[in-house]
Amino acid sequence: MKSENVPDKKRLLLLLALLTAFPPISIAMYLPAIPQLVEIWQQPLAVVNLTLVGFFVSYCVSLLVYGPLSDRFGRRRPLLAGIGLFIVASLLCAGSTGVVGMIVLRVLQAAGAGAAATLALAISKDVYAGHERERILAYIGVIMALAPMLSPVFGGWIMTFFSWRWIFVAQGLFGVVAWIGVLRMPETLKKPSATGFFQTAGIYLQLFQNRRYVALALLMSIVGLPHFAFIAGSTTIYISDFGLTEQIYGYFFALNAAALMAGAFVCTLLLRRMTSRGIITVGFAGILLGGTCLLLQWIEGPWGLALPMAMITFSVGLGRPPSNNLVLEQVDRHAGAASSMLMFIYFMLGSFSMWLISLDWADKIRTIGILGAGTGGIVLAIWLVVPGISTRKKKG
Numbered sequence: 001m002k003s004e005n006v007p008d009k010k011r012l013l014l015l016l017a018l019l020t021a022f023p024p025i026s027i028a029m030y031l032p033a034i035p036q037l038v039e040i041w042q043q044p045l046a047v048v049n050l051t052l053v054g055f056f057v058s059y060c061v062s063l064l065v066y067g068p069l070s071d072r073f074g075r076r077r078p079l080l081a082g083i084g085l086f087i088v089a090s091l092l093c094a095g096s097t098g099v100v101g102m103i104v105l106r107v108l109q110a111a112g113a114g115a116a117a118t119l120a121l122a123i124s125k126d127v128y129a130g131h132e133r134e135r136i137l138a139y140i141g142v143i144m145a146l147a148p149m150l151s152p153v154f155g156g157w158i159m160t161f162f163s164w165r166w167i168f169v170a171q172g173l174f175g176v177v178a179w180i181g182v183l184r185m186p187e188t189l190k191k192p193s194a195t196g197f198f199q200t201a202g203i204y205l206q207l208f209q210n211r212r213y214v215a216l217a218l219l220m221s222i223v224g225l226p227h228f229a230f231i232a233g234s235t236t237i238y239i240s241d242f243g244l245t246e247q248i249y250g251y252f253f254a255l256n257a258a259a260l261m262a263g264a265f266v267c268t269l270l271l272r273r274m275t276s277r278g279i280i281t282v283g284f285a286g287i288l289l290g291g292t293c294l295l296l297q298w299i300e301g302p303w304g305l306a307l308p309m310a311m312i313t314f315s316v317g318l319g320r321p322p323s324n325n326l327v328l329e330q331v332d333r334h335a336g337a338a339s340s341m342l343m344f345i346y347f348m349l350g351s352f353s354m355w356l357i358s359l360d361w362a363d364k365i366r367t368i369g370i371l372g373a374g375t376g377g378i379v380l381a382i383w384l385v386v387p388g389i390s391t392r393k394k395k396g
Helices: 009-020 022-028 031-041 050-073 076-094 099-127 130-144 146-161 165-183 197-209 211-222 225-241 246-270 276-296 302-328 335-357 364-385
Strands: none
Touching: 009 022, 009 099, 009 130, 009 165, 022 050, 022 099, 022 146, 022 165, 022 246, 031 099, 031 146, 031 225, 031 246, 050 076, 050 099, 050 197, 050 225, 050 335, 076 099, 076 165, 099 130, 099 165, 099 302, 099 335, 130 246, 130 302, 146 165, 146 246, 197 211, 197 335, 211 302, 211 335, 211 364, 225 246, 225 276, 225 302, 225 335, 225 364, 246 276, 246 302, 276 302, 276 364, 302 335, 302 364, 335 364
16 A cells, blocks of 8 residues: 555445446446437437437546546545535436436536546555556456446336436435545545646646557557447347347346456456456457457347457456556556546547447447457557557656
């Protein structure tokens, strides 16, 4: 541990997992309601899906604010403010009466959720170092993967016994639990930055001048395109095209989330036996293979999407902890801003992918396959061919 003024390791790990679960909780629990909202509000899917795209865009922009703020004022205060905004916006979403209002409120909800995920990454850099942080990020990946695995199932149950509005009430209660946890957490940042808030643009310019940081952040984020396309397109494919119920859809989505958790868990085991470069290489190869299987469409029906997509998602979960750590190793200062920029790039590319899959494609499954095979193949080739790309920045 870097600092003595930190919570118990187990409690901190659980809190970090809770914080990183905000995006999947906010998205996956809501997904089963989308087809019903299309019918209730008499709006096309592309319009209703703006509640997802708007969430991600707002979430990405908020990341650029919370990181530098936390470097200047500590981690706790921005976290408490952001989670508080998330709670209020969630309860307002529950009372929404139209798609325009829902889009606006989802933008506000995302602005609050952005504090949790990015500052959890910054706290991990405050408290843990080197290979220990790699293991912590992998453990967090295992725990937080339960959120997208269970959330659509809970969302389907809520849709069955209550209504879609109670989904947002449940999200608000989740935020209350996290807010209490942060309130009881000691500050983890030992030396706040003296940089003022309006000077943070200079910090991001410095990050953009760090070519290795930018290149690795882009490389590690591009492979997430098929994952986000699946998130946005899964309700249409499973419920509208295959005719599954919201509950059955939740189980298929949970399978995909379980693959993410399995990938992160296997990563914790392989870190003891393989190099980080080797694990990342296997992850890229798995994304390429899963995308190729989707393109070939060897299996018909829901399982034809579920099984190859599980391979892609497993590979994302496997490679993301060491790849995140590798990106953060490229910076010595401003960990909050570096974490924010990394998450910004990852989710902005994800937002683009979610918009892309919402277009009127004749075969959405094949489109996801093109994204998987294309990004997996290109990134794997760059990773293997470019010399020294996996080298950590030399200190000093």
